[in-house]
Amino acid sequence: MKHDIELVEKAIKGDAQAFEQLLFKEEQMLYYKALSYFGRKEDALDVIQETTCKAFLAIKDLRNPEYFSTWLFRILIRECYQLLKKRDRMIPYDEMELLRKMEHKQELPSDSLHLGEALSKLNESYQTSIILFYYHDLSIRDIAEVMGKPVGTIKTYLRRAKKHLKNELERSYKFNERTI
């Protein structure tokens, strides 16, 4: 979303009203994005409150007002991830949508009907990387920031996760082929 640069500049200078207006403009996107990570209204509202607080404390350091929206959503995603991690919960995703996105990028064998099962066998870091990258469309750099890991580590997670998934899916495909 594009914002009035003057309004963002006011917010950068610490104008709480300007900041509030900016967030009100993003309110639906903030809510539905948070909801996509938690599925529960109460959690989404908690994350929005925490994101707003952190963003207001940090906005003085925002160097380029035109990227306010991107900057804000990175904070939101980071908060979502941290809260999920604190609660030892996996990032929720829609299996069919993830499958569609991964197949579209030709990352998986076609008709990978057991993706959810295969994904659940991966360790938590691999699962998180795959879901953030393919389902939530985060860049590797953003995932690294969200997870607090080096970029190289995220690349390794993704590479290994894809390898494990492919092996697992091919194995389950062969198994099903034999049992039919």
Added chain:
Amino acid sequence: MKEQFDHLDGFPQDEVRLAIRTGIAQAQEQMDGKVKTPYKRKITYLLSSVAAVFGLLFISAQYSPAIATSLSKIPLIGSVFGDSDLIGLQNAYQEGLIDEIGETQTINGISVTLNEVLYDQSNITIGLIIESERELGEHYFGSGMDITINGKLPKVVTGSYGEEMISSTTRTAIQMIGINEEMPDQFELGLTLKGEKGEKWHFSTPIKKIKDIKTIPVQHEQTVDGIQLKVTEVSISKTGVSVSFESAEKVDDFDKTRGNYIDLQVVDQDGNKIKNLSGQ
């Protein structure tokens, strides 16, 4: 995104606005010092109207002497760095620049030894020796260690982790962490290695940047094909030569930045290419 949740109740605008207002009030209280935050962290974000990519190019020193270590003097694993195939680390080992630690911790029959650390102008490099009673999977230790600087998590971490299998129960590992401005010349480095079964090997050691690093400010800037490249400085030490650069370009999507793919060639005064480059 919204369509996904259309089956749920409508958008709770009042509650979302209340959460936003409460969040702002919470921040204002913290700024006024009324509420003490459990930790204060300056949040900075790279994304901006120009996508900035900071790079460090490491050139293994060409003037290094031939490795003269006699194999007979080295135990099975004397030095992870000395036995590595990285010339910069071999030089550091030869020149006695590494901090030998030698602290071992054993959990679940797996002994992890923090063998050595090198803090030079481009990286903090950590050498580990891992020995286990049973055979461990290839990815047992995931993708390396988490670090802290004086007990605090760094904002940005770059680097790499790699293992070399010495035998079915012994492996060495090298973790490299890119230097950034958060890192003082000496500090307490915390390291945590996690195992597949939830084991955590934690180490804490003071580290100090090596001396005799010659830094030459360059500040040379060129723009080619919309990419603004600025070489900020060149640092030279006994472990190698580092070139620091920043690239900036206007992009709508951070993923499309080309800065990560910039390949620098280093030549000497006669135009001869210097080999053995690595970058991050």
